[in-house]
Amino acid sequence: MSDKIIAAVDIGSYKVATVVGVSSSESNELRIIGFHSSPSRGVKKGLIVDIDEITMAVEESVEKTERMAGHKINQVFISVGGPHISSINSHGVVAISNPQSEIIEDDVNRAIEAARAISISNTRQVIEVIPREYVVDGQAGIKNPIGMTGVRLEVDTHIITASLTNLKNLNRSLSELGLNNSGYIFAGLASAEAVLTETEKELGVVLVDIGGGKTDICLFVEGALSYSSSIPVGAKHITNDIAVGLRVSLQSAEKIKLHLSHHFSNKKEPGKKDAELNLISLHLPENVSSVTLKSLTDGIIAPRLEEIYKLVSDEIEKSGFSNSVPSGLVITGGGAMTVGMIEIGRRFMEMPIRIGVPAEITGLVDEILNPQFSTTVGLLLYGQKNIIPEVGWKNFNKILRDVSLGNSINKIKEFFKQFIP
Ligand SMILES: Nc1ncnc2c1ncn2[C@@H]1O[C@H](COP(=O)(O)OP(=O)(O)OP(=O)(O)O)[C@@H](O)[C@H]1O
Numbered sequence: 001m002s003d004k005i006i007a008a009v010d011i012g013s014y015k016v017a018t019v020v021g022v023s024s025s026e027s028n029e030l031r032i033i034g035f036h037s038s039p040s041r042g043v044k045k046g047l048i049v050d051i052d053e054i055t056m057a058v059e060e061s062v063e064k065t066e067r068m069a070g071h072k073i074n075q076v077f078i079s080v081g082g083p084h085i086s087s088i089n090s091h092g093v094v095a096i097s098n099p100q101s102e103i104i105e106d107d108v109n110r111a112i113e114a115a116r117a118i119s120i121s122n123t124r125q126v127i128e129v130i131p132r133e134y135v136v137d138g139q140a141g142i143k144n145p146i147g148m149t150g151v152r153l154e155v156d157t158h159i160i161t162a163s164l165t166n167l168k169n170l171n172r173s174l175s176e177l178g179l180n181n182s183g184y185i186f187a188g189l190a191s192a193e194a195v196l197t198e199t200e201k202e203l204g205v206v207l208v209d210i211g212g213g214k215t216d217i218c219l220f221v222e223g224a225l226s227y228s229s230s231i232p233v234g235a236k237h238i239t240n241d242i243a244v245g246l247r248v249s250l251q252s253a254e255k256i257k258l259h260l261s262h263h264f265s266n267k268k269e270p271g272k273k274d275a276e277l278n279l280i281s282l283h284l285p286e287n288v289s290s291v292t293l294k295s296l297t298d299g300i301i302a303p304r305l306e307e308i309y310k311l312v313s314d315e316i317e318k319s320g321f322s323n324s325v326p327s328g329l330v331i332t333g334g335g336a337m338t339v340g341m342i343e344i345g346r347r348f349m350e351m352p353i354r355i356g357v358p359a360e361i362t363g364l365v366d367e368i369l370n371p372q373f374s375t376t377v378g379l380l381l382y383g384q385k386n387i388i389p390e391v392g393w394k395n396f397n398k399i400l401r402d403v404s405l406g407n408s409i410n411k412i413k414e415f416f417k418q419f420i421p
């Protein structure tokens with residue numbers, strides 16, 4: 001089978017990042033051939049607030065990525081996140097069509113369809129339906145029931161929904177640029193795909209992507225996605241606090257925040273907390289030349305990080321799985337690089353915590369192997385798993401088997417729609 005070019009646009013509140021990769025069908029390898037990230041405009045807390053602004057930002061990002069890759073981008077996976085995201089676990093039950101013989105793909109699809117039949121408001125749209133486990137004649141914990149024998153098939157699914165208005169706005173922006181939408185992917189789920197290990201997912205883990213304007217959460221129990229949500233607080237709030245605390249503009253506060261991270265990551269021994277952080281090299285218009293490390297880290301940043309951790313902890317509590325995540329938290333997104341993230345988190349959450357950096361890609365990866373681009377990389381990795389190679393109807397059975405193995409039925413259906421006249 002031939003290699004396939006896949007592309008994704010991660011529309012964040014802080015940046016718009018486009019990535020193109022070559023997906024090898026034989027080795028499952030993903031080789032990055034183009035990438036560009038530029039400041040986002042027209043998005044707040046994951047919601048589009050100005051279509052023209054975001055369209056221009058996406059256009060610029062896509063064009064620069066195309067130039068780098070030497071390939072035209074025609075269709076893209078798109079990240080969706082923000083507090084309009086909600087999730088529900090739903091159960092579906094069907095009688096097996098021919099109880100004398102094996103369970104076939106059609107039974108599995110009917111079970112998933114039955115689980116999908118939840119009543120949602122007409123202002124929302126289902127963006128993901130993921131089978132968590134199957135139950136055959138009362139026997140639970142089955143990952144793939146095809147080929148088994150039984151009379152009753154049940155499925156537990158995780159369903160993610162999003163605001164229809166926001167999805168329509170995203171689509172409008174893409175269609176203005178002549179880009180086809182390969183599928184919406186929840187940003188938290190994309191990040192999870194890029195940074196979590198299979199062992200963490202099996203043991204139970206919470207992925208926390210702290211972006212500029214929002215924090216996306218995906219909780220995995222026994223390998224299955226079990227809770228998804230998004231909090232309208234992100235690392236821009238830390239910048240705001242620095243601006244207020246030091247009486248500087250937001251631009252200066254952002255520079256100070258990044259300078260502080262740089263200071264801590266560059267020095268093995270960053271110095272005592274009462275030491276001053278020299279700001280002269282930043283040439284701030286406010287003429288602030290230094291600030292004590294302690295006032296920045298303990299006085300301004302720590303309380304906001306504690307607030308973010310409190311909100312994450314509330315979400316874990318809300319999920320009902322707080323006792324099922326021994327692998328703790330994996331923090332990613334640009335906000336994960338905030339000074340004190342790990343120390344404050346370990347103290348506050350009393351759980352194992354690590355920073356998640358995207359993995360499993362090759363090629364032009366220098367810039368992209370950074371927590372800020374976990375969603376961006378994850379869109380390609382998740383998309384790669386859900387993409388169907390160029391096939392005809394002959395391979396219909398294989399595709400349905402892929403569906404039953406955990407791929408999103410939604411995207412597969414979308415794929416088939418294009419063949420229906
Ligand atoms: N080295 C760093 N140290 C501290 N903070 C950083 C660093 N690099 C980036 N950030 C912060 O990360 C945030 C942006 O993260 P990210 O790029 O993941 O956001 P986004 O995906 O655009 O937004 P969202 O997902 O919320 O819509 C900004 O607030 C930025 O200040």
Ligand SMILES: [Mg+2]
Binds near residue numbers: 013211
């Ligand atoms: Mg993001």
